[in-house]
Amino acid sequence: TQLLEQSPQFLSIQEGENLTVYCNSSSVFSSLQWYRQEPGEGPVLLVTVVTGGEVKKLKRLTFQFGDARKDSSLHITAAQPGDTGLYLCAGVDGNTGKLIFGQGTTLQVKP
């Protein structure tokens, strides 16, 4: 069974600080997706990374896919209260196509 370990589980920081969320696995994924979910809403796709070593930027968010396609990170620069939410990484199982979700990181950014 493929597992995706996401850390940290909870993060509370002040506005303007930087943070990094990690997703690690012993399994290789065909691609990896990052979602953000606000309370009472469904997850919204932020980015999909496909190629080992790939780096994608979305404004203050930087996503990286590990060279071996087993791990990924999300770095947020100068966090803002609007970044508050649940961040989920999800690897795509190359055999079944199903999403393997990490446990999620609940981020709180205080003004």
Added chain:
Amino acid sequence: DAMVIQNPRYQVTQFGKPVTLSCSQTLNHNVMYWYQQKSSQAPKLLFHYYDKDFNNEADTPDNFQSRRPNTSFCFLDIRSPGLGDAAMYLCATSRGEVGRQPQHFGDGTRLSIL
């Protein structure tokens, strides 16, 4: 806008009383998924339809069933809800082969059990 719509947003039912949650999509996607999500946890896949083909996850309780009468609609039936079934239920869609394209999620139905 094309989207995934879940109704109702909030559902309250009694212990043991059957309940049906609905999902509709205007994306014309051929794959539809149902997930269960408990507070601050990752979504857990219950089952999915690839076109008309139903695919149940091995650990999905028999209490949970699904129907997909056409491309646009999919229903989640909980035959005898227990207290442990209180959760957010998310519907998602994707096109093409399972996993080849990103999933689009609805805003979920929050189910409470009295």
